[in-house]
Amino acid sequence: MAKKKASPNTNPKNNGATATSASVEQLLTTALERGSDTLETGRYIVTFKEGAGEAALDSFSSEHGLRVADARDFKDQAAVLEAADDADVFHFPEIGAALISGGAAQSRSLTAQAELTTDSPYETIEPEYFAFSDQVTREFMRTYGTKTEKTSGDFLRGFLQAAEMIAREFGFDQEGAIEEGVEAEVVGATWGLNVCKVPPSVRSGLGIRVAVLDTGFALNHPDFIGRPIASATFVGQPVQDLNGHGTHTAGTACGPKAPAGTTPRYGIGYRASMFIGKVLQNNGSGTTATVLAGMNWAIANRCPVISMSLGAQTGVQAAYTAAGQSALNNGLLMIAAAGNAAAPTGAPANSPTIMSVAALDQNLRPASFSDFGKIEIAGPGVDVFSSWYMPVRYKIISGTSMATPHVSGCAALWAETSPNLRALNLWKKLQATAKHLPYPATRVGAGLVQAP
Template identity: 65%
Template sequence: MAKKTNGSSGGSSSNGVSSSVEELLLAAMERGDDSLETGRYLVTFKEGASEDGLRSLGTTQGMRVADARDFEDQAATLENVGDADALVFPEINVALIGGEAAQERSMNAQFEIASDSPIESIDPEYFQFAAQYAQLAEPTTTGSAEFLRGFLQATEIIAKEMRINGYGNGHSQVELEEEIQVLGATWGLNACKVPPSVRSGVGIKVAVLDTGFDLGHPDFAGRPIASRSFVGQPVQDLNGHGTHCTGTACGPKAPAGTTPRYGIGFRSSIFIGKVLTNSGSGTMAGVLAGMNWAIANKCAVISMSLGAPIGVQPAYTAAGQAALNNNCLIIAAAGNHAGPTGAPANSPTVMAVASLDSTLRPASTSAFGKIDISGPGVNIFSSWPRPTRYRTISGTSMATPHVAGCAALWAETSPNMRGITLWRKLEQTARRFPPFFPPYPPKHPRVGAGLVQAP
């Protein structure tokens, strides 16, 4: 993380010129600011006036000014401008002003610019996201069309399966109609028959061990959330992966506006164990500490969308056994390396999840071998840290919280539906589909027992 520097006011600033993107995002979240503004300002100078502008910032405004030309090849890195209040880019006639320095001088979009000033305009700086983020931030018309297409494909496959299985009677028609009524949920939730389920996961503790969670996400307002970090960073998720996985397992029944339902255990108790940093990295020691915490808290369902492409780890196997002994169930992602199931999912005491697309085919990258069950894992729409809010991504990481969410619904059906009993129930009720029908010894190496189903 970039070092914090002092602004001209002498205090440390969370929106200074040298603040990291993480610091800026955290500060924006603390402000409850959804405007996508970073809090800093961009001053554009009149053409050919950047030299005068540079001088005016220093002399008239009394700022400490850094110049991009002082860096090799003008590759100024913001972390290295020290305690400067402003950084000038003469090649493009622009200067970046720290939030505090701008505020002290009332420099904002409403700043009155004298006609003889070298300044052309003052505008707020905005966060920049990869094109994909912005495009997927809201369920757009295109997104909905894609989602509907995926849904139709899924129903076609299911219809075909019913005909193949000799279920081609009135029953199948009723089922299809039921599925059509539940439009307004993601394809993954529909495929798992979540919307028609009367269960909510109420009273069931679901632990998600991942990159943390956006604790202020509006879709989770009022939800009790227990959290703990094992990586020396705040639980607040600046990666997104953990917020996405938690959204699928525990998200709301009816998100605001036109957002489709994407969450399963909408009344479950959420336990967030941050075992991966904001850059998505971690160690087995940290992950084990998170598992230990989730078991100590008697979380009936422990969702782990993480792993490494390595052999069976005795410590993970021990943790999985300890979970089962304590009426908990660890559900882990097999991995997307198109190779043998990674750890911890490859442990015999941990339930391994493979990923399916909306046509119920295993994702080409989904790991194989020791697979116990499958879940929807391709083009999965779920929550993402603010200000993005929603995003569509793929992986066995996304399939896993579908299984975890359904496990929470099953756990609600009986206090005895825990541990190995819950595991067996999930496998017994999973939907078998072509070409992965039994007989195969006892589970298929690509899809396990089949597609997880809600009670």
């Protein structure tokens, strides 16, 4: 159990449904009950000034009388927020940030409106937001567009309805779903791998740890039987993926070189070490804190490639920027989906320390749904074939979510070529070797990612 510093002034019951240990469902229910017209959860994220971690923790306990739980008190820093019990604060040491409960933040005036003094160990205090798989965002925009702005609470409710819709067993459009035993329409390799020049590459991702932070993974998928997989959950549900999104993205980044039968090759880093972090629930929803917990775990486990097909249409969040910088400082690279709202790049991809990925169609044109603005690179993101939960086994879906693992998989291949290709060097190599496309950098970045 995480260690905490006791406080006679703190009553954990006062934190209610915005406690650090509150589940995503509790936070969603509470947000809907208060008629929220934003994606805020009611909790807050505190980002520390560089080198001020210990001072910040001391301030929480001695100055504000708060109880602190720490990710370092969990094996491999696989922090379980629900196990924080009565802690007011949950610390992510690799990032230099912490989650603070809504009740504690309000009673101590540690909210986004707080005026921080120059000698404060805190850099920023921001609202925590809900986060979704990019597929949820795309379904929301397709179904609701901007119509949900008319009534308080409709905005968040629309996202939840989109999440529930695609979380059902047949939530995604079934065209292109390939049941076990049915031949795929393509042979050899998927169109995405072919345009990224993956099949001719002699690299396999051997020795490279690739973290995929998503809805988990189908651990019983026959294409991965016998494959070592390190995993952790940060949302109070088993790692086993009942959504499909996480299995699909992990399949593209790390799937097998030669699937059985007539199934085309759909995986890139087939010998990479897989690290699966479940930061989104089976309905595709999570929060800033669940994502930060996964980021913290991936950094602690020194994964050179950290792939994230998730986010929210919010502005730049300081904690995500700090996480990206921590990754770079430790020789790691975070790669995130730009978003599917046909709008400016969402978080965490909009952070300057995280590589943002746009989606392309089979004609190598920017996908109509792909976000724009801060874009570093592009990948195949329309009608992408990859693994899915059983018994469906495989599926064809679209999104910047699908483009991102193409970049992450190629990043693993490049990282294998040299121990010097890490962090910013790996970022620059991916851009320098990308295939130039006749579109603005705000749509495709440096161009289409290419394998070594």
